[in-house]
Amino acid sequence: MTSAQPLPILCYPDPRLHTVARPVEAVDARIRELAERMFATMYEANGIGLAATQVDVHERLIVIDVSEERDQPQVLINPQIEWASEETRKGEEGCLSVPGIYDGVERSVAIRVRALDLSGAERSIEAEGMLAVCIQHEMDHLMGKVFVEYLSLLKRNRIKSKLLKAQREAERD
Numbered sequence: 001m002t003s004a005q006p007l008p009i010l011c012y013p014d015p016r017l018h019t020v021a022r023p024v025e026a027v028d029a030r031i032r033e034l035a036e037r038m039f040a041t042m043y044e045a046n047g048i049g050l051a052a053t054q055v056d057v058h059e060r061l062i063v064i065d066v067s068e069e070r071d072q073p074q075v076l077i078n079p080q081i082e083w084a085s086e087e088t089r090k091g092e093e094g095c096l097s098v099p100g101i102y103d104g105v106e107r108s109v110a111i112r113v114r115a116l117d118l119s120g121a122e123r124s125i126e127a128e129g130m131l132a133v134c135i136q137h138e139m140d141h142l143m144g145k146v147f148v149e150y151l152s153l154l155k156r157n158r159i160k161s162k163l164l165k166a167q168r169e170a171e172r173d
């Protein structure tokens with residue numbers, strides 16, 4: 001666990017969520033501190049993944065912990081998908097940036113990802129199941145893509161107005 005201070009999570013339809021993140025130049029103390037704060041943010045929000053884009057930092061950094069015990073943190077820096085299975089599956093997804101909304105998204109069932117870890121070492125990760133879904137979901141965030149963009153325009157507009165209404169009411173309280 002971490003004692004770092006959580007960061008505010010951007011909420012859809014905030015336009016900053018559509019920013020394309022740039023590669024991390026150096027895996028240094030700043031990046032390690034940011035990863036620490038992203039883990040604090042993810043655990044506090046009961047997420048299993050978080051992309052730097054969601055905390056308004058537009059660099060290619062993802063934190064993930066899909067374990068039941070919430071004790072298997074993984075950091076992916078400058079992740080690249082090297083291989084993705086032809087086989088796809090539609091799964092129910094949510095997003096910490098789109099609170100209360102869940103809907104089906106088609107993803108590859110297995111992927112191989114190359115990324116740097118927090119020590120700056122190159123790693124190759126084979127993922128399937130929830131880990132594969134989570135990595136694909138987070139890598140979309142780094143490309144400025146939110147999962148609601150896979151849904152119909154009608155659904156997306158309904159989600160936008162629902163969240164904007166909730167944000168207006170929260171400002172009034």
Ligand code: K2U
Nearest residue numbers: 047048049050093094095096097134137
């Ligand atoms: O917002 C985020 O990027 C965190 C996502 C990660 C995720 C989305 C869909 C499917 C897998 C992972 C979630 O909000 S974390 C919340 C959650 C927890 C368990 C299962 C699905 C979603």
Ligand code: ZN
Nearest residue numbers: 094095096097
């Ligand atoms: Zn998300």
